Amino acid sequence: ADLPLLPPPAAPPEQHQQPVTHEQFKAALQMVVDPGDPRMTLENFVKIGEGSTGVVCLARERHSGRQVAVKMMDLRKQQRRELLFNEVVIMRDYRHLNVVEMYRSALVEEELWVIMEYLQGGALTHIVSETRLNEEQTATVCEGVLQALSYLHSQGVIHRDIKSDSILLTLDGRIKLSDFGFCAQISKDVPKRKSLVGTPYWMAPEVISKRPYGTEVDVWSLGIMVVEMVDGEPPYFSDTPITAMKKLRDEAAPSVKSIHRVSPVLKDFLGCMLTRDTKQRSSAADLLEHPFLLQAGSPRCLVPLVEQHRKRMSLC
Numbered sequence: 001a002d003l004p005l006l007p008p009p010a011a012p013p014e015q016h017q018q019p020v021t022h023e024q025f026k027a028a029l030q031m032v033v034d035p036g037d038p039r040m041t042l043e044n045f046v047k048i049g050e051g052s053t054g055v056v057c058l059a060r061e062r063h064s065g066r067q068v069a070v071k072m073m074d075l076r077k078q079q080r081r082e083l084l085f086n087e088v089v090i091m092r093d094y095r096h097l098n099v100v101e102m103y104r105s106a107l108v109e110e111e112l113w114v115i116m117e118y119l120q121g122g123a124l125t126h127i128v129s130e131t132r133l134n135e136e137q138t139a140t141v142c143e144g145v146l147q148a149l150s151y152l153h154s155q156g157v158i159h160r161d162i163k164s165d166s167i168l169l170t171l172d173g174r175i176k177l178s179d180f181g182f183c184a185q186i187s188k189d190v191p192k193r194k195s196l197v198g199t200p201y202w203m204a205p206e207v208i209s210k211r212p213y214g215t216e217v218d219v220w221s222l223g224i225m226v227v228e229m230v231d232g233e234p235p236y237f238s239d240t241p242i243t244a245m246k247k248l249r250d251e252a253a254p255s256v257k258s259i260h261r262v263s264p265v266l267k268d269f270l271g272c273m274l275t276r277d278t279k280q281r282s283s284a285a286d287l288l289e290h291p292f293l294l295q296a297g298s299p300r301c302l303v304p305l306v307e308q309h310r311k312r313m314s315l316c
Contacts, residue, residue: 068118088112088114100117125164265292
């Protein structure tokens, strides 16, 4: 008699799956990047920054003379290499006035290169560490960031690393969100995330507690960034990251040190973001309607801050 057909073997449990080799990972990444070698079209590389995932260089396009920023990430030196896909896919697929524009991406030997617009105004961090922003300037920054977040959240994208380092400025004071390496996508099927991702001082309590979370974690981090604009640094910045995370997880929501410098409407705006109860925390779309943003000016009001910083760096 014929032997009965055996059922197909069950998929092996997660832990027994063969780990993806470096070559397989590289091949998968090759599918999403653009073809070609950017070293043929770019010249005059100058390193301008270094982050947790790689270095950033300034370079010049040979044919146009345009300056571009190039983020170079070594595939072998990543704590979570699967997050590299975000660097390419998020900026490529979600274009917005307040999101840094990506021109192209490529695999160059063992590195992922992301070529994007160069923002000469630099990161907001330089400004908040040198100067206290007035409320018009604070509202103007928040409006730009909230426009970007409201759009990304509507597309199911959580940024997960909102802080002053992730906010870049143009010379004429326009605000753009960058650093998409830690993003997560949520959907009807996967409505929440759980992994511990971000930068300690800006992390929402629910992220630190490893509870399921959604787009509201970005709103908390923006609240911490507003504290940076008022106080010059986030809460608990003199503590070690671990101590700060314990305080953020266990204690009442932080606020600004310089409470005397804060108007009632800004205090209310902050309270809408730095709320431990995620159900009570405002969404980015709600915050765009908050009366504090009526104080937002045109990007021009940020130009003096950019120029001050460039003078200090003697870049002018």
